[in-house]
Every structure is written in structure tokens, then in C-alpha cells.
Amino acid sequence: MIQRLKPLGLFLIVLFSTFNTLWGQEDSMKNILKSFVLKDKFEEVEIKIDTSVEMFQIYKIIEKNSISSSNLGNIGTADLSNIYIYRTDNFKSDFLFNLPYALYQIQPENIQYYNTRRPYTDILYTTATKIKDEQTINFTHTQNVNPRLNVGFNYRLILSLGEYPNQSTRNNTFSFHTSYTGDKYRAFGSFSYNKFKQQENGGIIDTGSIPDINSLESYLSDASSKLMSRTVFLTQKFRFGKYKSIKINDSLQQIYEPLISIGHNISYNLSYRTYSDRQDAGKMNYYTQYYYSNLATNDSASLSNLENSLRLQSEARFNERFKFGFSLMFTNQQKQYFNFKDYIRTDNTQYYGDNSVSATMFSNRQKNLQVDISANYFMSGYRMGDYLAQVDILKKINSKNTSPFFIISLKTHRKKPSYFLQYYYSNHFRWENQFDAEYTLAAEANFKVPQWFLEIGFNSQYIRNFVNFETNVVTVQNKKEINVMTGYVSKNFNLGRWHTQNKVYWQKTSAAQSISIPEWALFHSSYLELKYKKALKTDVGFDLYYTSSFKAYNYNPAAGQFYLDANSQILAGDYPHGSVFINALINQGRVLMFIKFEHINSGFLKDIYYSTAHYPINSRMFKLGVRWTFPN
Numbered sequence: 001m002i003q004r005l006k007p008l009g010l011f012l013i014v015l016f017s018t019f020n021t022l023w024g025q026e027d028s029m030k031n032i033l034k035s036f037v038l039k040d041k042f043e044e045v046e047i048k049i050d051t052s053v054e055m056f057q058i059y060k061i062i063e064k065n066s067i068s069s070s071n072l073g074n075i076g077t078a079d080l081s082n083i084y085i086y087r088t089d090n091f092k093s094d095f096l097f098n099l100p101y102a103l104y105q106i107q108p109e110n111i112q113y114y115n116t117r118r119p120y121t122d123i124l125y126t127t128a129t130k131i132k133d134e135q136t137i138n139f140t141h142t143q144n145v146n147p148r149l150n151v152g153f154n155y156r157l158i159l160s161l162g163e164y165p166n167q168s169t170r171n172n173t174f175s176f177h178t179s180y181t182g183d184k185y186r187a188f189g190s191f192s193y194n195k196f197k198q199q200e201n202g203g204i205i206d207t208g209s210i211p212d213i214n215s216l217e218s219y220l221s222d223a224s225s226k227l228m229s230r231t232v233f234l235t236q237k238f239r240f241g242k243y244k245s246i247k248i249n250d251s252l253q254q255i256y257e258p259l260i261s262i263g264h265n266i267s268y269n270l271s272y273r274t275y276s277d278r279q280d281a282g283k284m285n286y287y288t289q290y291y292y293s294n295l296a297t298n299d300s301a302s303l304s305n306l307e308n309s310l311r312l313q314s315e316a317r318f319n320e321r322f323k324f325g326f327s328l329m330f331t332n333q334q335k336q337y338f339n340f341k342d343y344i345r346t347d348n349t350q351y352y353g354d355n356s357v358s359a360t361m362f363s364n365r366q367k368n369l370q371v372d373i374s375a376n377y378f379m380s381g382y383r384m385g386d387y388l389a390q391v392d393i394l395k396k397i398n399s400k401n402t403s404p405f406f407i408i409s410l411k412t413h414r415k416k417p418s419y420f421l422q423y424y425y426s427n428h429f430r431w432e433n434q435f436d437a438e439y440t441l442a443a444e445a446n447f448k449v450p451q452w453f454l455e456i457g458f459n460s461q462y463i464r465n466f467v468n469f470e471t472n473v474v475t476v477q478n479k480k481e482i483n484v485m486t487g488y489v490s491k492n493f494n495l496g497r498w499h500t501q502n503k504v505y506w507q508k509t510s511a512a513q514s515i516s517i518p519e520w521a522l523f524h525s526s527y528l529e530l531k532y533k534k535a536l537k538t539d540v541g542f543d544l545y546y547t548s549s550f551k552a553y554n555y556n557p558a559a560g561q562f563y564l565d566a567n568s569q570i571l572a573g574d575y576p577h578g579s580v581f582i583n584a585l586i587n588q589g590r591v592l593m594f595i596k597f598e599h600i601n602s603g604f605l606k607d608i609y610y611s612t613a614h615y616p617i618n619s620r621m622f623k624l625g626v627r628w629t630f631p632n
Contacts, residue, residue: 053585067523076158076169096420097273108233119143126625134160166201183256187236200557203614223277237263258315272302299426354381368396388413407446453492469563518547537585549574570613592627
């Protein structure tokens with residue numbers, strides 16, 4: 001299959017390069033294309049489509065999310081951010097096995113909707129050193145049927161054999177989206193599909209001698225996992241208000257001013273994970289427990305969720321008139337958890353009906369002082385008694401768009417541990433727990449100066465009853481209060497054509513046996529900007545990543561989770577990771593390209609470097625990426 005994609009990739013490069021040449025003289029996309037996501041599945045929040053050349057070489061989603069992460073080396077595999085504040089928020093997640101792959105998944109919360117005057121296509125294609133067969137595709141197409149109705153789709157592929165034995169990955173995601181943005185009636189619908197197939201090697205065997213990268217062996221040779229999810233989603237709302245006549249270019253036009261709206265959404269999601277392995281006689285000690293068979297494993301778990309929500313919320317005219325806004329929402333979730341109990345002999349299906357209510361109130365968001373207060377409470381079901389409350393305060397120094405501003409956030413929540421942390425049955429693991437609910441109190445202060453490209457922040461979290469995985473992937477609840485502190489500074493410098501971007505994080509935890517994080521994490525990027533008239537712009541530079549030493553997480557394929565092994569002495573961090581790159585913007589911004597030598601210092605300081613215990617990162621690798629954006 002990989003070999004078949006190569007000529008297809010070459011064909012796309014030639015085809016769309018030709019198209020861009022033909023369309024290179026068209027007007028800019030400014031004021032033609034708008035994109036937005038749905039906050040809390042209802043509120044439309046416009047987002048900017050980034051087509052700039054700056055930092056284009058950082059295309060991996062895990063690198064965009066965090067400057068340091070623990071992963072399995074190959075692209076598209078399980079990921080855990082080493083910057084604690086960027087770890088996946090599990091308050092809204094009920095399917096435990098999605099968490100290590102949450103960044104890759106398309107869900108209703110992160111689907112982008114569009115409104116465009118012309119059909120719009122965006123393609124990103126990357127490839128890497130031939131022996132690894134690494135390829136990624138991100139293809140988006142959208143167009144308006146009429147000024148109100150838009151349809152489109154997005155397809156993403158991550159495909160790689162991997163540098164080390166038995167670690168191939170194939171991630172497919174697809175979403176179809178449509179929206180109708182009328183004055184009084186608005187609707188947004190989507191279908192999303194995620195399918196991630198991983199060859200699980202259990203890590204690389206450490207022989208105790210200097211490794212020969214060409215003769216490495218993995219713990220598992222015939223193991224694989226599959227993670228899938230499918231979601232159908234529809235939200236709609238009716239807006240009540242009145243039309244107002246305004247004068248535009250010497251003509252009167254009717255503009256609708258909504259006051260309040262009533263909305264409803266319905267969604268159905270099915271998520272499941274399977275894991276299978278066939279044990280070789282010489283590798284029987286990788287797993288310590290067998291509840292059914294020591295020769296073959298076939299595990300599965302699933303969760304289906306039918307969700308309905310009703311919402312009453314204020315609209316623009318109400319917010320302007322009364323200087324505040326609000327929303328009230330009631331949600332019902334019908335959940336079905338499935339797992340094998342006593343391994344295949346008895347099926348264990350549990351049903352829960354979770355009912356929750358949420359409310360939000362905010363001040364006029366056009367003023368220099370903005371206050372948002374939100375709360376969510378579960379009244380019944382598996383998560384009965386869970387809650388989340390949050391206050392966000394934004395204060396601008398002045399009324400200018402570029403004004404420096406402060407953001408202060410306070411958040412507290414109670415959450416019962418995931419069902420699969422409490423009850424899980426498989427060939428290698430059996431959990432029957434009665435864990436208490438987890439309590440978290442978090443406070444964050446942030447100061448930004450847009451004109452100086454400066455951001456300073458501090459976050460402190462107090463956690464009680466924290467649940468994590470420890471030695472032999474045993475689920476453990478820490479009854480003591482844990483404190484995790486994070487301080488960070490981000491600053492860009494521009495000196496003529498020379499530019500740098502810098503990020504520094506400091507972290508501290510009071511319970512290193514439960515949460516392992518580096519004390520320091522740094523990112524530096526420097527590049528020289530070169531231009532040739534209006535036809536070509538290039539950035540030539542390098543990236544450097546560094547974290548201080550910390551205890552490396554382990555990863556267990558059967559459980560699909562990261563865990564801390566008290567018996568492991570493997571450390572991560574204390575290792576610089578550098579890359580050099582050339583970014584190019586050509587054809588008046590229609591085409592972006594990068595050439596990158598990733599991990600350029602491979603082999604200089606260590607023969608193999610682990611970001612996760614027994615899972616080394618890739619050695620030096622050449623990468624090429626091309627992005628085309630154009631209106632038809």
C-alpha cells in the first residue's frame with residue numbers, strides 16, 4: 001500500500017503545482033474564506049487559517065501542542081506531553097483508551113466549519129527518508145452551495161513503517177461537515193471517523209552493550225492494536241430578534257439582530273479498542289499475568305454514547321444591550337460500556353444514563369475588563385456528583401487591539417475515575433477498583449504583550465485522589481494532595497531579517513512517583529528571512545529542543561497506557577535535539593514548502609536516546625513537505 005501511495009503523491013505534486021501556476025494571479029483569500037469551530041458544541045468561534053511560512057517546518061500535531069513529549073518514536077503513535085499543563089484534559093473523556101491518541105482524533109469539538117465565496121482546497125503532503133516510508137496527507141475541501149449552505153470534508157493519513165522493528169503505524173481520519181448559517185435558523189452537522197492501526201513491538205530489547213541499530217530486536221514480534229471511533233453530530237438553533245435597516249454605500253440593507261436563541265444538539269459516538277498478540281516462546285516474560293491464555297491474546301473494550309442537549313443562550317444584541325451574556329444547557333447521555341469479563345466466557349455490558357446541567361455567564365466581551373463564569377454539574381448516572389466550575393478574568397491595559405492584557409483563571413473540578421480505570425478485564429489485566437473521585441483546584445495567571453511578542457504565565461494545580469498506572473500497570477490512587485507548578489516564558493526577537501522564537505518552561509511536582517515531568521524544558525528556533533521580489537520568500541534556520549533529566553515513562557501495549565515503573569532506572573531528557581530547515585513561500589502564498597533534517601545531531605552524544613523507556617526516538621531523518629492552498 002505504501003508503494004502505491006508514492007506515485008499518487010508525485011502525481012498530486014505535479015497536478016496541483018500546475019493548478020497553482022494557473023491560479024497564481026487570483027485575488028487574495030482575504031475576506032473570501034471564514035473558518036470557525038463550535039465551542040461547547042454550540043457557540044461559533046472564528047479561527048484564523050494560518051498560511052504563513054513562519055515555523056511551517058513544525059507540522060506534527062504533537063510538536064504544535066507541546067515542546068516536549070513522551071512517545072513511541074514512530075510518527076502517529078501514543079503521546080504524553082511532558083509539559084503537564086498540556087496533557088489531555090480527561091474531565092470530558094470517558095473512553096480511557098482514547099487519551100494517548102486524543103491529539104490525532106477528529107471529534108465534533110475540533111471540526112472546522114467554513115463559509116467561503118469560492119470553493120477552497122488545502123493540501124499538506126509530507127514524506128521522509130525512503131527506508132522509513134513515512135508519509136502524511138492532510139486534505140481539506142469546502143465550498144458553499146449558496147451564501148448560507150456550506151459542505152466540505154477533511155481527510156488525514158499518517159503512514160510509516162518506522163525505523164525500529166515491528167512498529168509500523170497507519171492512522172486514518174475522515175470528517176464530513178456541513179453548515180447552514182441563516183439569520184434565524186442555523187445548523188451544523190458532521191460525521192467523523194478515526195481508525196488507528198498500530199504494530200506494537202513492546203519496545204527495543206536492551207542487551208547491555210552498545211547497540212547496533214541494524215540488529216535491534218523488539219520484545220514483541222506479532223502484536224497489534226486498533227483504535228476506532230465514529231461520531232454523527234447535529235446541532236441547530238433558532239435565533240429570536242429583529243431586522244434593522246443600515247446604510248451601506250448609499251443603500252439600505254436589512255441586518256438581523258438576534259437577541260436570544262434556543263438550540264438542540266444530538267450526537268452518537270462509538271469508540272472501541274482491540275489488542276492482539278501471539279507470544280514467541282523466548283519472550284514469554286514480557287507480560288507477568290495471563291488470565292486466559294499464555295499463547296494468544298484478543299482483548300477488546302468499547303463505549304457507545306447517545307447524547308442530547310438543550311440550550312438557551314443570549315445572542316449579540318442581548319449582550320450589547322445588557323452588557324452581559326449567558327447560556328443554560330441540559331444534557332442527557334446514554335452510555336453503554338462493553339468489556340469481556342472472565343475473558344470471552346461472560347460479557348460485561350453496563351448501561352448508565354448521565355444527566356448534567358451547565359451554565360455560563362460573561363460580561364461584555366468588547367470591554368477592557370471581561371469576566372466569564374461557567375459551571376457544569378452531573379445530577380445522575382455513573383458520574384453523579386461530578387462538577388466543574390471556572391472563572392476567567394481578562395483585563396486589557398487600554399482599548400487598543402494590541403493592548404497588553406492579563407488573564408487570571410481559577411478552576412476546580414470533581415471527577416469520578418473513568419469506568420475502565422475501575423473495571424477492566426483482559427488477558428493480562430483485571431481491575432476491580434472502588435476509587436474515590438478525583439478533586440482538582442487550579443489557578444493560572446498569564447500576561448501577554450502582543451507588540452513585544454511576549455507571554456509570561458504561571459499555573460498551580462492541587463490534586464487529591466490522583467489515579468495513575470505504576471509498576472506492572474497496576475492502577476493506583478494517591479490519597480495525598482499533589483501539587484504541580486508550571487511557570488513559562490515565551491519571547492520572540494526580530495533583528496532585521498534575523499528572527500528567533502524562544503520558550504522556557506519550569507515545572508515542579510510534589511509526587512514524582514505519580515507524575516514524572518522534567519524540571520526544565522526549552523525550545524529555541526532561529527532563522528534568516530530571505531526574499532526574492534514578490535515571488536519567493538524563504539526562512540533558513542534551525543530548531544533546538546532540550547529538557548532536563550527525569551524518570552522515563554514506560555508504555556504497555558496491551559493496556560495502551562503510559563505508566564511509571566518503580567524498578568526502571570531509565571531516564572529521559574538531558575539531551576539536545578536539533579534540526580535544520582528551509583521553509584519557502586512561493587507563487588504569492590499559494591504554495592508552502594519545507595526541507596528539514598530532523599535530529600541532525602543523532603549519534604553525536606548517544607547512540608540511542610529514549611523518550612519513553614525502551615522506545616528510542618528516530619535517528620537523523622530527511623523530510624520534505626508541500627502545502628497547497630487555493631480557491632477554485
